[in-house]
Amino acid sequence: xxxxxxxxxxxxxxxxxxxxxxxxxxxxxxxxxxxxxxxxxxxxxxxxxxxxxxxxxxxxxxxxxxxxxxxxxxxxxxxxxxxxxxxxxxxxxxxxxxxxxxxxxxxxxxxxxxxxxxxxxxxxxxxxxxxxxxxxxxxxxxxxxxxxxxxxxxxxxxxxxxxxxxxxxxxxxxxxxxxxxxxxxxxxxxxxxxxxxxxxxxxxxxxxxxxxxxxxxxxxxxxxxxxxxxxxxxxxxxxxxxxxxxxxxxxxxxxxxxxxxxxxxxxxxxxxxxxxxxxxxxxxxxxxxxxxxxxxxxxxxxxxxxxxxxxxxxxxxxxxxxxxxxxxxxxxxxxxxxxxxxxxxxxxxxxxxxxxxxxxxxxxxxxxxxxxxxxxxxxxxxxxxxxxxxxxxxxxxxxxxxxxxxxxxxxxxxxxxxxxxxxxxxxxxxxxx
Amino acid sequence: xxxxxxxxxxxxxxxxxxxxxxxxxxxxxxxxxxxxxxxxxxxxxxxxxxxxxxxxxxxxxxxxxxxxxxxxxxxxxxxxxxxxxxxxxxxxxxxxxxxxxxxxxxxxxxxxxxxxxxxxxxxxxxxxxxxxxxxxxxxxxxxxxxxxxxxxxxxxxxxxxxxxxxxxxxxxxxxxxxxxxxxxxx
Numbered sequence: 001x002x003x004x005x006x007x008x009x010x011x012x013x014x015x016x017x018x019x020x021x022x023x024x025x026x027x028x029x030x031x032x033x034x035x036x037x038x039x040x041x042x043x044x045x046x047x048x049x050x051x052x053x054x055x056x057x058x059x060x061x062x063x064x065x066x067x068x069x070x071x072x073x074x075x076x077x078x079x080x081x082x083x084x085x086x087x088x089x090x091x092x093x094x095x096x097x098x099x100x101x102x103x104x105x106x107x108x109x110x111x112x113x114x115x116x117x118x119x120x121x122x123x124x125x126x127x128x129x130x131x132x133x134x135x136x137x138x139x140x141x142x143x144x145x146x147x148x149x150x151x152x153x154x155x156x157x158x159x160x161x162x163x164x165x166x167x168x169x170x171x172x173x174x175x176x177x178x179x180x181x182x183x184x185x186x187x188x189x190x191x192x193x194x195x196x197x198x199x200x201x202x203x204x205x206x207x208x209x210x211x212x213x214x215x216x217x218x219x220x221x222x223x224x225x226x227x228x229x230x231x232x233x234x235x236x237x238x239x240x241x242x243x244x245x246x247x248x249x250x251x252x253x254x255x256x257x258x259x260x261x262x263x264x265x266x267x268x269x270x271x272x273x274x275x276x277x278x279x280x281x282x283x284x285x286x287x288x289x290x291x292x293x294x295x296x297x298x299x300x301x302x303x304x305x306x307x308x309x310x311x312x313x314x315x316x317x318x319x320x321x322x323x324x325x326x327x328x329x330x331x332x333x334x335x336x337x338x339x340x341x342x343x344x345x346x347x348x349x350x351x352x353x354x355x356x357x358x359x360x361x362x363x364x365x366x367x368x369x370x371x372x373x374x375x376x377x378x379x380x381x382x383x384x385x386x387x388x389x390x391x392x393x394x395x396x397x398x399x400x401x402x403x404x405x406x407x408x409x410x411x412x413x414x415x416x417x418x419x420x421x422x423x424x425x426x427x428x429x430x431x432x433x
Numbered sequence: 434x435x436x437x438x439x440x441x442x443x444x445x446x447x448x449x450x451x452x453x454x455x456x457x458x459x460x461x462x463x464x465x466x467x468x469x470x471x472x473x474x475x476x477x478x479x480x481x482x483x484x485x486x487x488x489x490x491x492x493x494x495x496x497x498x499x500x501x502x503x504x505x506x507x508x509x510x511x512x513x514x515x516x517x518x519x520x521x522x523x524x525x526x527x528x529x530x531x532x533x534x535x536x537x538x539x540x541x542x543x544x545x546x547x548x549x550x551x552x553x554x555x556x557x558x559x560x561x562x563x564x565x566x567x568x569x570x571x572x573x574x575x576x577x578x579x580x581x582x583x584x585x586x587x588x589x590x591x592x593x594x595x596x597x598x599x600x601x602x603x604x605x606x607x608x609x610x611x612x613x614x615x616x617x618x619x
């Protein structure tokens with residue numbers, strides 16, 4: 001199809017294609033030769049939005065790096081210089097700073113979409129794993145980036161988080177010294193964090209390539225969660241989803257721009273505009289909002305579990321809350337992908353969603369806070385329990401006890417009434433259904 | 434060496450052949466070499482010589498009144514020096530060490546004959562915050578020592594953990610009395 005069009009008949013394009021088939025590669029990856037389920041809804045926009053944000057973060061970051069000095073005596077002032085003296089420095093920094101928040105919003109929606117529509121189920125397990133790897137890399141990158149302005153929250157966030165590794169038995173302290181390059185978070189730490197903060201986004205880009213590669217093997221999942229059965233179930237990615245993604249991108253950019261221009265410090269902590277002081281800890285240390293649920297899980301383990309002391313237990317629970325996602329394809333025993341056809345799963349899905357929000361809220365409050373006489377610690381502990389209970393008990397059991405609603409025969413059948421038509425028989429997939 | 438008449442495949446000990454041995458030996462040697470090449474890079478992340486060179490500091494104790502606490506910097510961390518009153522020492526010694534989360538007597542945490550001088554790292558053993566209690570007006574916690582605002586750990590007048598999530602007592606750094614009024618930390 002695309003091979004017939006004017007573009008591919010252009011002599012220059014032909015000359016290049018013969019030597020490096022890059023245009024047809026793109027066409028097969030994100031173009032007219034990539035068949036996509038015709039029923040994707042707007043929740044499927046968030047993958048391309050995440051890719052867009054990665055590019056925004058890398059570009060804005062490169063320009064910030066041109067004006068940043070990774071030294072404890074100069075880092076804070078160099079960032080202030082970006083804000084006050086560098087032409088449009090304020091804009092680039094606010095894009096980068098709020099871009100991190102927008103990136104996480106987009107990625108979290110992307111993940112919850114996958115959780116609802118069963119995008120992690122066979123044959124997309126490795127695709128799902130690669131997504132978790134990207135999430136972990138994003139978290140490491142965001143954490144180290146937050147340290148760079150060398151404000152109070154930067155310094156103490158770095159201190160608390162690196163100290164998590166001291167919970168590892170026997171070698172914990174040695175590992176922390178290795179991470180710091182000294183005996184506290186100091187210049188050596190700042191330098192290496194800057195180097196790694198610059199490196200990791202390119203590692204993420206590499207894993208994103210693998211993620212998209214794995215995606216293209218079996219194609220996108222879709223809201224019905226059933227496999228495509230031929231051309232009548234698909235439409236070409238270009239122009240249908242390129243235009244839909246572009247529209248979603250425009251809406252997203254309105255929100256992004258609103259934050260950058262009208263509420264640039266909404267997601268931030270005022271304490272981070274105080275230069276780092278190793279002698280004074282701020283009264284209320286909180287991580288950035290996107291880490292709050294995990295921070296709540298960390299703090300909720302206040303008791304020893306057998307031979308594991310509370311500190312190590314908290315660290316294990318926090319990392320475990322993400323690592324358990326690797327097992328999700330096997331913990332969810334239901335063979336029906338989409339939550340649309342799983343009436344009981346839907347209920348538990350939304351309970352799980354609320355539990356995650358609650359964890360985020362608890363994580364942002366002081367450790368000894370109470371609400372209506374209930375210590376927040378207890379709420380955090382219950383939510384932590386439920387978080388794991390959802391994965392290790394509810395999902396495995398639901399697969400056995402839930403009776404799913406009947407699945408449609410094919411994606412196109414409700415529209416065309418021709419779901420059983422042999423592949424290729426529905427001749428005009430590009431026409432409006 | 435060439436006396437063996439057996440073919441390469443005919444290792445009579447299991448299925449191993451001379452070639453398998455060579456593969457393993459070469460692979461093992463390569464792995465050791467790769468590890469050896471990796472080590473300089475890992476070790477370069479450990480504290481450098483100049484960082485280690487700053488590892489000791491001297492403090493003059495003369496200006497510190499009884500009941501007064503000061504903070505000095507050592508290895509980039511705060512060190513709390515407390516000229517304890519008789520009451521504070523008594524409070525620290527009245528409790529049986531065995532009842533504490535991290536059992537340690539007060540005597541073990543100070544130098545004999547210099548019992549009033551408590552020297553501890555001002556770093557909470559939970560996740561590394563600086564506990565409050567050095568300045569007048571700050572909370573000293575329920576045991577009159579220090580209180581960590583991050584996650585609510587209470588330390589007593591010997592810097593020992595009494596309540597809260599911290600697993601260990603405030604660390605006593607290595608230090609010596611150079612003379613009666615001068616200490617060297619580190």
